Amino acid sequence: MEKPVILAVSSCRPKVFRGELQLNGTQATHCYFNPPIPEFIDSVTEYRERFLAHPPLAINRQRSNDMAIERFRNRHTIAELVTHNLNNYRSVDFTCEATIEQVAGNRDWFYKSCNDCSLRVLEDIDHPNRYTCRTHRTHATCKHTYCFKTIVNDTTTTAFFTFFLDAGNAIVGHTCKELVTVRGYDQPHELPPVVQAIEGQRIYCRSTT
Template sequence: MQLGTIYEISSFFITNNKQKYKIVPHAAMLQFARSTVFKNVEEDIPEIPQHKFNFVEFDQLTSKIDINDILSDVIGRVISIKGREESTINDRMVKRRGFVIQNIREETLNVTLWGEIGDNIDENSLQTMPEPVVIAFSAMAAKQYMGGLYVASTSGTSFYIDPDIPETKKIKKRFSHSIQGIDFIAGSTKKPLPLEEQKTINRTTIIELQALNPYQNQETKFTVKAIITELHIHQDWFYNACPRCYRQIKQSGTSWWCDNHGHLTTMPISWYKINARIEDSTGGMNIVMFGKTVQSLINKPCSILTIQEGYTDPAVIPPILNQLKGMSKIFVIQFRPRGAFIDAVVIKSFDDDVQPLSLPAPTTIPSTETISSVTSFDPETPQVEGKKTAKRQLTFTKPVSGEEKPRSEEKLKKIKHE
């Protein structure tokens, strides 16, 4: 074979990690067989483009949120670049960089690059390039956070600055007279707590947590090592949520109503709401896990179960959610009000790398036992108006007096003081 010569190739395999016919960006290869034929193409053919994209319009990304089997390519002029920051994802610290790009309709889109790919963009080079600077991102995943749409990098993502394609020329022509340059924003200098500190902050047991006055400790985060021992199948496992605030919404005629945002102009989203029970060696308590807290445990968005897999009945729990039972985690818990009630909210969970918790044989809970309710919460978790009563759900209505203050409350003050 001669370098630079164009061939027509037939009878070959596209392989990746010995799996035939599966194409993965940056990992695919051609495997020639005995029947492979190379035919020299001598006639004139159009020039083969250096880049090939399948761009998605920004307003079409909403339908692709959390559906990652088909990734998206996006392009736009660079509006701003944010410096490197760190986040805790799946029990590890990862770097991220944020971008804002704009299309020819002047719509903007937030872009997040995770890990090392963000380090490969040289800010100094971008500052010396003539405006507007166009950037294309391939193999991006559509996401939503606090009601805002963005795209995030995946293992297959690449970026191309001013690629030589027709779309680049259109954008440059559209903004050729713009005097707006790239806004370089410094990343946050606030470092997240080391992972081990996050796992042990205000470590307590379930019985100590239950003894606290929740009204006086709403701003404090606690950690407790426990096992999910039961799913409350009599309560709905998801609800229709506002895509902006994740609160439960109501049907209003032919549309949907959100108490925060009024009539919705877009379709609601499915949002996890799992009622369960956690236990440690000192006792047990009820919890409720919302949204991406559940997603992080089973690695599947709620929309996949309801839209793609057809589990549309909130009273029938999909089998995959049974994987939650028996999970030993370190739960980060915070008290949060819910109408006249107050719940203990799990804002995050971690794996315990030292020794997962194991419990003795289960015991029967007396009907007179007081059990507190815990809600799982993450940065995208709403404060949901739940069902009015659950007989086994503790409602905190009487603040604890100074004389009645338990030892764990004194322990908490000591922790805060330290």
């Protein structure tokens, strides 16, 4: 079937579910592909004008068990990604390859997080070893979580990437817990040399919208 394909749906019942508008079918609901109505011609013309001015990103939703292939699935440059509204690509894995040009030293590189989630905890200054998460209960301990910000470049443009959790562990080569509790880098505003050393590193990035 020639693109674009226009689908007209009749006799639906609108409903809001989890904050998003949905259409529920009824016994009278019918679907019409490319219906022979004036609105169809108008929609096709508008779509083609938008497509020619700003073509959509090529998307492949089929995952591969071969990681060599998976690394290049939905591979786009940063320049391409920043010029599109990624809200239109829900649950799509995008990949790119870039170089870390700089690690921001003017902001915290880790934070203390809840043991049950990744939210930042509040530390009770009057009661040592008491950390409170706004979602979960008070804990006697907390986790240390990466949150360092970087400037990356893939030769098309630069962008700010912030690395958390496993992504930070993989790039730095050490866990945040190790750096804070074993190596003694316990000041979030003082960037450890081992984190600074990732500048110039070529990285493979994968993000899900």
